Each structure stands twice: as C-alpha cells, then as structure tokens.
Amino acid sequence: MPIKSLDAFATERRLFKPQALSALNGSILGIDADHYLSVISALAATYPQVVTGGSSLPPKVRDVLVRDLATLKAHKITPYFVFRGLPAASANPHLFKQYDLQNAEMRSQRRQAAWNQYEASSEAEHATLAAFHDAGLNPVTNSAAVFRSLTALLAEHQVEYSVAPYYAWAQLAYLLSTEHIDAVLGPSELLLAPHVDKILVTMDDKNASVLSKKALLQELGGLTHELFVEVALAAGCDLTGNYTFPPFEHPINVIGQPTTPIRSAADSLAQYPSVYTAVATYGADQGVFATRFRRAFAALKFCPVLHADGHVGPLPNTGDVPNDSHDFLGQRLPDELIYYQNAGLIGPDLLSVIVSGFAAEEAGLDGDADIEYRTLVKKLPETYSKCLNLITQALHRYYHYKKYNIVYFWQPETENALNSQFQPALYVGLNWKADKLEGLSSKPVNDITVSSVLDLVSNSSADWKKATLTPNHTVLLSTNTQILANTLLRLLQLEGYIDSKTHALTKWGEVLQTFGNEPAALPLLSLLRNGLLDNKPLTPQSVTAFPPSASPLLLKVAAFVNSTSGTYRGRFSRQALAMSSIAATQTRATRWLLESTLFSLLSFAADKGRDASVYELGRALPFATLPSSITGNVVDQLLRGASLEEVAKVCYHGDSAAKIVSEQVAQFKAVWQSLFAAVERAHKLDLVSADVHKQFADGNDVCKNKL
Template identity: 30%
Template sequence: MPVRHLDFYTTQKSLVSVQPLSVLKDIRLGIDGNVWLKKVVTTAASEQYLAGIGGTPSCMRKAIEKELEGFKAASIHPLFVFSGLALIRKDKPYVNDDPKIAKRNAAWDAVNAGKIDLALSSWSTSYVVHQPDLIHLVFRILKERNIDYIRAPYGAGAQLVYLERNPKQIIHAVYAGSELLVFDVDRVITSIDFAKQTFSVISKKAVLQDLMLSDDQFLDLCILAGFDLCPTFPPLSAEGAFAFKSIHELLLQHRTGFNAVKAYADSPQVVKSNYVDLFCRTRCAMRHQPILTDEGHIEPMNVAQAPSDIHEFIGYRLPDEVYYYMSRGIINEATMNTLLCGHGAEFSPLCNGETKEYRSFLTTEIMQMKAQTLSLMKARLHPFYDRKISVVYWYESSSAPEHVIKMDTASVKVDSICNWKSGRQSIDKELKKSGMTVPNYSFALGLLSNASDASSTILAKGAAAADNSAPLSTSVEVQTRHLSKLLQLRSFVDTATHAPTAYGKAVVDAFKSQPGASSDFQDALIVALELIKSGLLSSKPYSHNYTKKPVLEDDSAVRAVRLISRTSSLIGARFKGIKSWAGPLSRDLLAFNSINKILTRHLRHLGEALMLEMLLANECQKDALDYTELATHMPFAHEPSTVLGILVKEYLEAMALSSKLSKDQAVQQVEEHIGATSLSSLAHSVRDELQRGFAFWNLVCEAVKSLGAANAVSKEQAQEFVDANNWAKSRKL
C-alpha cells in the first residue's frame, strides 16, 4: 500500500506537477509493475459480477493491451519491474477472513432475494482481485508484445532506483507510487493519462523543502505514517484521528524517528506490536534492500554500509541463480516466501469454503502437492532449507495446532523423477510431424506409449546423468521433459517404467477418440482427471448445497446436469474483453470452481518448482534457453470462471423442462435469460460456447471410459458419467 496520507498531502500542497506526455518521448521508462497493474485492474475490475463467477477479469487482456498501445503511441519504451520476495516475518501469520465471509454471504442472500444492486455492493467491499493470480497472464501478454519485464529479488522500488541510478542509464525515469520517494530519487512519475496526454510527477526536493526535513527524516516520516512493510505508529494510528501532520509534528519534535519511537517505548500499543524493533528493521530494509545488478549478482543497496546481519531483516539468502530464474518468471514469489518464512496461509475462497469437500481437499491432496512442490525446491538448495514448514487456514483460530507439511506424504516422491535421460526419439522432429509448435500432455505421453521408447528414457541405476544423457539444448526438449516429469509426479506416468499409467493412457485415448478436440482442453483434462481421482468431479451434491429447490424434479436429470455443468466449467467461456458478464449466477458451481482454482494454482506451483529443480540440477544447456519463453509456456496459467458451466446448466434445464422444446429454441431461451449485456460480452455465440462445453464433456467421458476399462476408477464413478451422457445424448448440441 502507499504511504498513508502522503498522496493526500502532496496533492493538498500542490506538489504534484502535471506535464505534457510529449516530454517523455523516446525515453526508457521503468515502471513499478504492481502499481501499474493495480491501475489496470481497477479499470478491468469494473466487472462487478466477478466475485460471483470466479476466474480472472474478462476485460483484463484488453485493458493491458490498451495501456501498452498508449506507451507505443507516445514513443515511450517501458521496462516493467514486478515485486519479488517479501521481507522476512518473525510472527506466525493469522488469517482473519470473517468480515469478507460475512459480506459474501450477505451478497448471496441479496442475489437469492433478487436484490442484485445490494449484492454487487457487498461484493465490492469483500473482494479484491489478487495480483499474483493475474501475473501469468500479464507476463504472457508482455512476452507476446516483446516488452521487457523482470521480477525484482524483493521490492520493485529498490530495483527501479538501481536501474535509474546505474551509469549505463538502463532507464531514464521511473513510474511508480509516491512511496518510491523514500529512496534516493529525484522525482517520481505517479500517473499517466493517455486520454489527456499528460503525466503527473512529484519532485522529492520540493517535498523535502515543504516539510523542512532531511532525506533521512523523510524516510522516518514515511515509516511512522505506515506502508506495506510497517503499520502506522500505534499511538497515532486511529483511523478517524490520524493525520499526516501529526506524524510530521512528532518527527520535528524528536528530530529522528528512532527518538520518537523510544519516547513511547512504554506505551502498551508500542510494546504489544514490538514497534521499536519493527521500526529499526524496516528502516534497515529500506536502506539495504537487495537488488539484481546488471551483471546478474544479488547485492544490497548501499552495500558498503550494509550490516553483516542483513538476513535478520531481509531474510535468508538464496543462490543468485534462483533469484535470476525468479526474475524471468520461472518460479513465483509466493512459494518461495513459504519456503523462506516457514509458514503458508490459505485464505477463504469466493464461495467461502464452507463445504467439507473443499476443506478436506486442502488438508489431503493439496497438502501432498505442497509437499512435492517444497521438496523439489529444497532438493538443490543448502540443507538449511530442509526445515519445518506449516500451513494456517482461515477457518481456524490463531491458537489452532500447526499443520506441518510432511515431505514424505506424497504418493510419488520427488527423488523418483531423477532417472530420466533423452530417449531414442528426436523430440523436435516428432513435434514438427505432429504439427504442433509447443509440446503438450498428449504429445509427451504419446512419446512414452511404446514400451521400448519409454524404457529408452530411463537412466541406468547408479549412473550419473552426464554418463547417459547430454543436457537438453532446446526449449522443446526442456518442455517435453518437464511435462513428462510433471505427469510422473501426478501418477500419469509410471515411476519404474516411464510408461503411461491408466490415467496417462486415459489422456492419450481421449484425444485419439476425439481428434478434433481443442488443444485448449489439455490442462482442463488433467484437472478433470485429478478431480475424478479425488472423487470431487461427480454427480453428487457437496455437503453444503446452496440450491434449496432444484429446477428439475427428476433426480437422474438433476445429477446429470450437475455433473455435465461442473465438467464444462473446467474450461472458460471466451469473452470479447469489452463488456463483462452480468447474467445468471450459481453458488454451487462457484463452490466447484473454488476447488478447481486451488488445484490449478498448486499444479502451476508444482510445475514451476519442477522447472527450477531441472535447471538447478543442470539437466539443461542453460545458455541456449529463453527463460521467459519457458515461463510463459508453463501449464496451468488459466483459471476459468463458472460462466460456461452456467450456460450448459441453463440449456440442459431448459431442454429437460419441456420435451417439445427444440435445441434451437432452448438456445434462444438461454440467450433471452442471460440478457443482452452478457450476450454481447461473449466472443462467440451461445451455441458455439455450448458446443465447446459438450465437446469437452465428450472428451472427459472418453477418458473415464478408458479408466473404467482399466479398473482405475470404481464402477460407481464410471457409471455416473455413462448415466449422465445417456441422459444428455439427445439434448447435446
């Protein structure tokens, strides 16, 4: 967050200068990616229904592309810098989502009462788009447009200051929040208005002169006022009474922030928050925050004056190589933060996570996936990192016992994936033959379907990798090996033989039986099979069913619609990105979407940790790889909403309610029900979206058929899909 009330102060004192955008022509502009993305999200998040349908804002891509076009038209060359690791925390995290949960429940009560405006009001104060959920989409768009970006080792601000101060003039100016003024900068661009062709800038010299403070005193002022690294000084933090002027007067009285804090050292509020220590740690962190140098090294700012115990306020140091991979988007900061601080937190999902199924999934399958992810990350690091890591949940009190991640709980141990070498097939040649440009799961599994081909990828026991296999030299080889290992970790590939298991064979069989199936279905089919394996993709209602009275009376119809709509919601509806959804909602589908989201996110984290392990294990010829290319093509980057599931549900219920209704009439009825606004938000017709939903349903049915033939699922599970498919056979488009 920005420094509390600093923006108000600079505006009130007329310290913000507005200049024509032409002044920035042909400059290299360093941009705080998080500040910029917040502006974009604010524009895109006018999608008021987002909290009710899940997924990412449908207008997000268009909003980003519009911004990038603005920079291009103004001849500004942007370099986006996103924040990395968080500074170390000494306290155990505590998740208090009670206010959000209450507001979400109030929103759904309003929906059920037909009071949509009231629901939107409750959602707007209970939901903020989480930036880490968007970062993969952002990186992909920036990569597509050949725009430079990096992730800083820690804060983006420190990295931007280094880039601007660098003698090589890597950037010429900085676009960030006003909080960047705490660093050694001359001025900060705080906003750009492409419509008005102007930008706003603050001069630090003007601010210091107005406040009559030195640079060191201004840093103290900002820390005492409060920002994301440190809360407001407790004796002056009352929401209604707080004023920037109060902090300023306190500092003028005591001359330094430390003196001011020590003067209140016996205050119960200061003692309880351990504010004296927190102030000192924050001050040191701001002066010596680590940055990535142009030579690829990690070092503190003002390194000559940096104390020897920098790890006490920054955190434990990782190898420079890890920071570099993080800067290119290979590994996300959230997982690294969990490893470094020893704690992870699970927040309530949009449905509030009230079902037993969701909570059980978190503490079983997701916990095992966390164990795999962290084991991969620790595998090539110093033994120091082989330490206890625990998880806290939003539905438990702060005094609840710790949930320790036990690294040996996963069904497939990470050390079992070390026996891979290049097989007899030329991966590049096979990929070209298939007509694909990037390998996917069915391609990777296809290479292993022949027993002799699979056995040729097994590294001889006791042999060093260098003895049997040269490092992977192309992105295609790396991506294929990465997918194969990921499938092995998730039990789609046999650990001993490298042949596809029943679940891996189900993927191959499904795509063979549906040759026209979209390549977009690859991730979704893996997710579907993971959920079938966990018993969560079924026709049964969850423990907390939000539909009090089903639209249909026939139980077999209710179960069929439930299963097919859940399955369809695993792929996202396609939007134009101009208007947002404002049609029907389903909290039951949102509950399923929450399970899909948490699984997709952790599969993504697992894939990133696996790529990091492969790089640190020197399986790849590192100087031949484009790391941003590898990062943007890693799987499970997309989190769909419930919209396609809602469309399928609406259509099937319309067909079931009237035997005289034709398919065309049912489609028309769906169109009328969702309304003109939602209809115009879709990039394709409702009919096209429904056909796409049923195409994915058919693919999943073929996969389940293969699993049933191999006795890999229970007869009851297999029969659920058969029954639902038979019920829908005459109704499908």
Template identity: 25%
Template sequence: MYIRHLDIYTNQKTQVFPLAMLKDIRLGIDGNVWLKRVLQSASEQYYSGIGGTPSGLRKAIEKELESFKSASIHPLFVFSGLTLIRKEKPHVSDEGKTTKRNAAWESVNAGKMDVALSYWNQSHAIHQPDLIHLVMRILKEHGIDYIRAPYDAGAQLVYLEHNPKQIIHATYAGPELLMFDVERVITSIDFSKQSFSAVSKKTVLQDLMLTDDQFLDLCILAGGDQCSTFPSFVQSAFAPASVERLLQHRTGFNLIKSNANDQQLSKYVDVYFRVRCAVRHHPVLTDDGHVEPMNADQAPNDIHEFIGYCLPNEVYYYISRGLISDAALNALLCRYGAEFSPLCNGETKEYRNFLSGDIMKIKAQTITLIQSQLNTFYNDRKVSIIHWYDNSASTAQEHVVKPELAPVKVSDISNWKSGKQSVEKELKKAGIATPTYSFALGLVANPSDAAATVLAKDAEKPAPLATLAEVQTRHISKLLQLRSFIETSHVPSPYGKAILDAYKAHPTAPSEFQDALFIALELVRSELLTSRPYSISYNKKPVLEDEAATKAVRLVSRTASLIGARFKGVKSWAGPLNRDLLAFNSVNKVLTRNLRHLSEALILQMLLNNECQREELDFTDLATQLPFAYEPSTVLGILVKEYLETLALNSSSSSSNNNNNKEQALKQVEENIGATSASSLSDTIKEEVQRGFAFWDLVFDAVKSLGSAVRKELLQEFQDANNWIKSRKV
C-alpha cells in the same frame, strides 16, 4: 511497500506535465502499481460471483501497450518478487470478508444486485500474483521488456535509474518510492489528456520541513504492509500534528523511545529498525546478474534478519525471468504459507478436506523439489500452512508440509534420459508447435520406447537437453510422473492412458483443452468432479424435479466450467450467477494454482540440476509456456446449465420436434442472460454451449478409459450423465 495515507498526501503535491516530455525515453514501470490501475479499467462487475480471470484484462493491457507505443514511450515493467521475511507467525483471518460475501449472496437471491456489488467491493480485491503469469505472457507476445525483481520492484527501479548505463530514464510507480533515494516519481499517466503527474521529493521534504532520514521515519511510523501504524498517530502521519511530534523528537527512534513505558511498543523498535534497514539496504539484481544490497558498503552483517536468508544468484535470475513465482519460495524462507478464503467462502467439507489432503500433497512435492537443489540449511526447514478457517485464537492449527506426504518422491523422477525418438521430428509429424501432455505420453506409449528413456542406476549422467522442445517435453513428462499419470517404468498409468485414449477419440480437440483435461482427471481422482452435491448446497430447490436430470446437469455443467467462456473483452458478464458452481470453481482454482507452483518448482529443479544447456535457452519463452497460467470463470458452466435446464423444461411441456426445442432453448438462454452478457461473448450462445459439450465428450471418454481405476459408482455417474445429455447436445 504500501504506506498508509501517503498517496492522499502526495496527491496534493503532484504536478501535471505534457506527455510529450516522455517521448523517446525508457520508462521503468512498477508492474504491480500499473497492473492495479489496469484492473480498475478492466473491472469485472460480477468478478466475485463468477471467479476466473477478468474477461477484459487482455484488452485493457493491449490498449495500454498501444498507448505507450503511440506516445513513443519505451516501457520496462518491473514486478515484485519475494516478500521481506517476518519473524512473527502470520495471522490469517477472513471473518470480515466472509460475512460480506454471504451478505452479497443474500442480496443476489433477493434480486438486489446493487447491494450485492457493494458488499463484494468491500470484501475482495483481485490477487495479483494469480495474474502475473498471464500478464507476462501478453507482454512477451507484444515484445515488451519486463523483469521480476528479487524482492520489491521499487528498489529495483531505483537501481535501474541510478545505473551509469541509464537503463531507464524515469520511473512510474507509487508514492512509496519516495522513501528511496529518488528525485521524483511519475505517479500517473493520462493518455486521453496526453499528460502525466509526478511528485518531487524535494517538494515533499520542503513542505513537511523534514530531512530525507526523517521522511523515511515518518513513512515507517505511518504504517503499512511491513509495519503497523505508530499507536499515538491517531490522525494521518502526514498531518501537521504528527509531523510536529516527529520534529520535536528529531528521529523516529526517539519518538518511539518516548513511549517506552507502553508495553505495546516493546516490539515496535525492532520492527522499526528492520523496515528502515530494508529500505536503505534492499537487495537488487545488478546488471551483471548478482543480487546485492543497496548501499552495500554501509550494510550490516545481519542483513538476513530483515530481508531473509539468501538464495543462490541463479535462483534470483530465474525469478527475474518469470520462471518461478514467489509463493513456494516465500513459504520456504518464512516457514509459513497461508490459505485465505476463496470467493465462495470455502464452507464445504469437500473444499476444506481437499486443502488439508490432496493440496498438501502437491505442496509437499513443490517444497521438496526446491529443497533438493538448495543448501543443506533448507533441507530440514519445516513449512507450515495456516488456513483461514482454523486460525482463531482458540483453534489455531498449523498444517505441516511433510516430505512423506508426497505421493511420488523427487528421487523417483531422476532416471530420465532421451529416448529413441527425436522430439523435434515427432512434433513436426504431429503438426504442433509445442509439446502437450498427450504428445509426451505418446512418446512413451510403447513399452519399448518407454524403456529407452529409463536411465540405468549405474549409468553416467546423460548429456544436458539442448533445445527448448526437449526441455519442455522432459518437464511435462516429469510433471505427469509426479502426478501419477506416468509410472516409475515411464509407461503411462491408467490416468495417462486416459489422456491418450481421449485424444485418440477426439484428435481435433483444441490444445486449450489440455490443461483442463489434466485438471478434470485430478478432480476425478479426488472425487470432486462428481454428480453429487457438496456438503452445502446453495440452491435449495432444484430446477428440475427429475433427480437423474438434476445430477446430469450438475456434473456436465461442472465439467464445462473447467474451460473458460470466450469474451470480447469490452463488456463484462452481467447474467445469472451460481454459487454452487462457484464452490466448484474454488476447487478448480486452488488446484490450478498449486499445480502451477509445482510446475515452476520442477523446471527450477531441472535447471539447478544441470539437466539443460542453459546458455541455449530463452528463459522467457520457457516461462510463458509453462502450464496452468489461466483460470476459467463459471460462465461456461452457467451457460450449459441454463441450456440443459431450459431444454428439459420445454421438452416436458412441448410435443414439437427436438431440434425446434433446442433452438428455442438457446433463444431463451440468450434472453435470460441479457443482451449485455450475450454481446460480451466472442461467440454465439450456441457455439459456446457446443464448446462445453465438446469438452464434456473429451472428459467422458477419458473417464470411460479409466475403468477399474476409479470407483464403479463414480464411473456410473458419468455414464448416466452422458446417456441423459446424448440427445440434448447442440
């Protein structure tokens, strides 16, 4: 719960203590506040130009965890969950950001990278929810405890610190935690100086000469993400003049009422009381698994008016384990979702048509899955998505998520039962630890095996799945069916068969290609993975004069950018940028994010529908192994593009043999991207480009398998591109 200018004020009141004071304590950490600071140390200078996940994120997190371990501090990370309900329709406007991004790219084209970075820094902050899945996965790998609060992480931390069981002994969070009933808050830790800073609430109240209630009022009037700044507070709310005004009127309510003649304040009282109640009675997850408001004995009966409608305790528990994120649930509870502009600005017709077309269909599946297991109150609840580009006062438009948009209905995936094959035995035979798409498809590749998994209409409900592997396999199978990779009869569709054929042709293809191949085939179906340029092309003059070559390079580099380049995580990319590839990356990102939400909604539906023996499952294992957790940048696509174009240009002016040309082209690419970028990669340029081609081969064989399931012209684009690069691979 951000409060305007509070951090500036409290920075002057913090005290510094030796880090040794925290030795052997259980430290509760606001995960969102901590991650924001970690991202500063893991900053990707050209992040806005390449997208994806910051390359230094894992290293930065692991360094922090090692520092906690060295200091003998035992962290418990608490991440925020659902947002508080808002009565008003959200206003989605990105005009300021899009203008600055365009200015940044103009500076890139003019070679003024410092100016471009300045514009990008003003126009973008990394969206933390996109990273939470990966962060939790890293914490899980290192055996670090974490939970997700039902709502705000701060309230949950207060509950944990006040708990008689002393679940945590101290709290590391933002100064906003002072609004709650706390003694002090640790606001920063400096491992290099072996010190930490903390602010005492008693010190703050004495300095401002306010009571606890008055301080809460001042924070609300200061404004933040839940309430706009009180109009007459021209200066900071924590400036002496503002504090004096509050003291004169004794309460925030009296101060607001003194401006009652101002029509702009007519709704302010309502917002003020809603935020005030939300702080005093914020819901928390108790140690016995229930969600209850703080100060429950004093809580009003209409708590849903300022928090939102209550969900089953079981849902909150799955939120706490990281099984489902907030996006789809927030949209259902608030009746609105929002699509903000991507890093490329989302100016192409293809991107916008994708949002209002195929992405809306995935959202329909996601929302319907959740609604199917909740109270009937939610069944007819209308959810609208607001897009940044049509939300001006004159063209405001809502895109309603309608169940009938879903290409495959929830009822269609309800007839699964265990087949003849043992999942565990088949996994062992395949030599893999966890189920993959190709594994799940292989179990139903034979029509008789597929028929054995179909539950007859009048049959009794099958026994719940007992093992993690069975749950994961069923989850993947249903996800494949929802996305039309598996038919109603449970046999693979042409798209499912394409995955099987691709992995038969490339049995040693790495497992990291699985999600990317799924995405590639989704984009082939939407005709967005194509050699054709999008409606807006940012590189006006093609590097190669041969149109066939230009098309081949475009398709292959787009495909390669669906997998991430591998970084050491110490230095960040400082090489060439490509806005056309960034436009494709935005398509990939929005699809990946929505497939992740669909995957989460599906596992939630399975659990609430009693398809699994819940007492046998480790939910954090299940959560951290869900698909679509990682988003690649454009870097590998850039490397493949640079190599192919350099090789083509060299070959046209050289009579030397092909192998010499390839090595020379790789050397030139390394020189072109610069020593810093080359040394930021875990592998050599050659090895990275080879990975790009390996993935292309996998995708090409999958698309070739589709045959008549795709347009003849699109199939020919892939064939032409493959013919062109065949002799140019390394």
C-alpha cells in the same frame, strides 16, 4: 501500496501534474504490477462484471489492461511490468512465528453475507458490489491473487515482465538507476529511492499523472530526502506492512483538527530532531516501536534487487548487508532461486511457503458454502510435500529439516505438518534424462505439451525407453525443448502416468493420452482420481442447499474452461464460483508441482546459463492461467433452461453477444467430449466404476440435449 495518506496530501496540495504520453515516445516504461492493478481495479469497481470471484482477471479489468497496452503501443512506449516477489519480515513481524488467518476467517464470513445479499437482490446493485469487494471477491487489488492470469495475458500480448526478489518498486528503482528503463509508473514508495526524482502514478489514453519528489518535499516543509524516508516509514508504507507508528496513528494538528499521518509525521520535526526520536520515545512500549522502525529502515536500505549480472544484492553504493538481515528481510534464498523466480520459472507464492514455513489455505469464493472444497484442500498436503522435497534437496541442509506446516481457514489455530523428507529423495527416482527426443527435438519450446510428450513415450521404441533409463547417462540437458520435455516426463512419472521402471505409459497414462491436447486435462483427471469429479450436487456447508442443476457434473467441468471473450455482465452463480475455487486450487497445485520438478531438473540434470532463453522457457510453461468462473456461469444458466439467445442478451452487450456465448459453449463442449472419451477409456481399463461411468454418460446426454 502507496505511502499512507501521501496520495490524499498530494491531491489536496495539487502536486499531481499532467504530462502528455507523447513526451515518453520511444521510451521504456517500468510498471509496478500491484500499483497498476490497484489503479485500474478502482476505475472498474463500479462495474458489475468486475466481480468475477475467480482467480482469473475480471473481464472489465482485462479490458482496461488491453486498452492501456494499445495506448502505450500507439505512443511507441514499451511497457515492462515488474511483480512483487517474496514477503519481507519488516512488513509482517508474524511471518516466521505464527500465520495469522483471522482476516481470512473474517473474509469467509463476509463472503457468506455478501452472497446472501446478492442472491436476495434482483439486480447487482452497487451496495452488493461493495459487499463483494469487502469480502475479497474482487481479488485484483494485488498481483498475487491473479499472478498466473496476468502474466499469461502479458505473454499473449508479447509484453515483457519479471518478478522482483522482494518489492517491485525497489527493483524498478534499480532499473531506473541503471538506465534499463526510462520512466516508472508505480506507488509513492518509489520516491524513497534517492535517485528517483518523479514517478507516474496513473495514465489514460493521452496523459499521465506525475508526482515530483522536489515539489512534495517542499510542501512537507522543505524536508531532506533522509527525513522524508523517516516520515514515510512513520506514516506507514510497504516496508511496515502499512502500519502507522504512534503517535501518528490518530493525528491531531495544532488547532485540534484531524490531520493525515504524513503531515503529522512531518510536523513532528518541529519538536524532535528526527521522526525516529518521536517514535522511539513514545509510550510505555517505545522499545517495540523503535525496533520495528529500525527494521523497516534497514529493509529499505538493504532491500535486495536482481542486478544485471544475475546476483542479488542491495542497490549500488549501499554498503555490506549485515549478518542479521534475516531479522528484517527474512530467510534468504539462493540467488539461483531468485533468478528463476525473476524469469517466471517458479512463482513467489510457492517460494513464500519455503521462506515462511507455512502454506495457508483460505475459504473458497462461495464463502465456504460447500464441503467438497474442504475435501480437496485436505488432499493438498501430499502435493505440497512433494514440492517441498523437490526444491529443498537442492538447497542448504537447513531447509531439509526445517518444519513446514499447512493451516486451514476453518482451523486457523492448528498447524498441520507437511512432510518434506522422503527416503530416498524424490529426485533420485525421477530418472528421466532424454536428450534425444525423436520428433520433438526440432520443435520450438512452445509446442512442447503434456500431449506431445505422451505421444513421444507411446510411439518410441523399447531401445529408446531403455536408453532413457540408463543410470550413467551423463549428458546435461541444455535446450529449452529438452528441459521442458524432460520436466513434463518427470511430472507425469511423479503423478503415476508413466511407469518409473519401464518408462512406458501406465493405464492412467493411456487415459490421459486419450484426453488429447487440453490444458485442463491433468487437473481434471486429478479431481477424477480423487473422487471429486462426479454428477452429484455439491454438499452444502453454510447454505441450506444449492439450487438444483440438470447436471452438476457439467457445471464442475465448465469451471476449468477459461473464457476471455467479451465483457461478462450477467449474474453470478454461487455454485459456479464454488467449482471455480476447486478448479483454481487444483490447477495451482499442478503448477506448483511442475515448477518444483523443473527446479529439481535444473539443479541436477541440466546446464542452463542465465540468458534470455531462460525467460523464454518461463513463458512456455503450461498451467499458466487459472480458470475463471465465466463459462461456469454461462453453462449454469443454460442448464437451468435459458436459451442461448436469452443468456447472450443478459450476459453480454452488443451485436456479438450471441457469437460470444456460442464460442464459450463450443469451447466447453470440446473439453467435455475429450474428458468423456478419456472416462470411456478409463472404464474399459477398469480404472473407474460402472457407477462413475454412468454418471458421465448421463452428463453426456444432458450436454447433447441442453447445450
């Protein structure tokens, strides 16, 4: 987020200057992902299709991103995206005390109101869109909400990216100072770094808008860099959690007119020797304000970045980090974990749980309208506990005994304990360490999938399986293919698809193998095994009833099919978005378990250096993209009796509309047929009841007749 009110001040003083993109020809442009998303989301906010309600990128935002990547390529500019990492304690004083879900609870209520307004209107009017935006149904104002989808899109376009230890803009400032990049596009916090002289704020197909620090400081009264830092902290920025310190919260200028916090903080230097003095001497709670200000200042001065040699530390020439850095940064994780986060092997969302001690589950995108979402969320502690145990066993003993909790949106005041302690530790029983992978050894890491390792186990000899069980197997895994294959084998054993004693497929493993090479296979079967994948309509929670559907089961499966073709312009179904929330949550949980299993393997069974191949491994991990709600909305309309041509006309524009919908339906049918074959196999193995099998058979008949 930018320094509070600075953009308005700079616009008023005409400090944003145009610069031709051609001037950056041949350069590397570092881009703050959060800042960039906030900019393009604002540009796309007036389009109905920006509100997807899913965890995937809204189609319009995706279109703008792809267009911008093409623009940069045309100007021979190499983009390098940096994502936000762990939260810092200076920006959230409650981070390590009590997780506050009041805002999340409020968003749930707003979502319900927004849906009621949306479903009562005949068209997606602008006021309705604004209600969705305020309710949190437009999730792209920060990268955390769409991290998986965005990184997958960048990898698809062969664009490099990384994750900062904490703040993306701090990492970009380091990269600029060491000449790893030539220019930066990001928020005004970048100007807090002493060596950053100018930043790009926005861009179009020809020009970029540039803000110069020298011109800004001159307009603020000729400030020095040191005083500008104090002014920015007082006005509010990332380091303070956008908190504006008194007395600048509701500023009034000398003639009694309202002014901006940034201007008011700068003007206070006429009365005080420093802005800190103005904050520290204000009101009865001056000690509280002074402490928070000092923490924000320390977080800036000692903000960790990942250095070129792989160690994590503050910017060069900063000095030694104080021993009480946990007061303003939070609990520090080992450099190894931060490096793996930077390479995309483990996400900041999972590491934030370890640092904060809390996993917070917010309401579904339907506004808590169904009970099934709550049922799924209540089952997450089992998966989260496994994740915590796999990761913390390789960390300091403190993390073994640290208390971890999960907080639900419907009980924000209640902390539910997560069990991170298993006896013996989970990694002890995950005994896969196969360096000889038969036919997989020669394959590139991108070809290693759940399906391929299942085939490996199924087709391998008894001697090979016995060799993988040998306890004194001392060879360390080193290649990406070995590491990913063994990670997937351990994950499948952990989830009950491979027998831990024989390393043969279990009955559920045979079912998963029947499913074939579908990315959604593992999350879908997880729902099936938990009794959440059936042909029953969603149970209403905050609505009278969901509209009837010819096959609720088909709609549930459609939520796992991620469509990125075209720009969707149709209406949205609350039921489709309810299932989209379930699909995204289950997929995220599967990804977390994969990342935890991978880190455990890297810690105890692999010899992986810090080089470019680590980033290649990060790009190859499965479950990278969370599903969107687009296919679910299309299938919902078809199940209600609309023809393919009618859906195409309403949902897409242009001559290719019918082709796009046909491709979406074909993609859905492929997933459905694979799932139905897997359920048939499960029924033969007595893993699902006759009633469940009949529900799938009925759904298959509807699929044949209506789609």
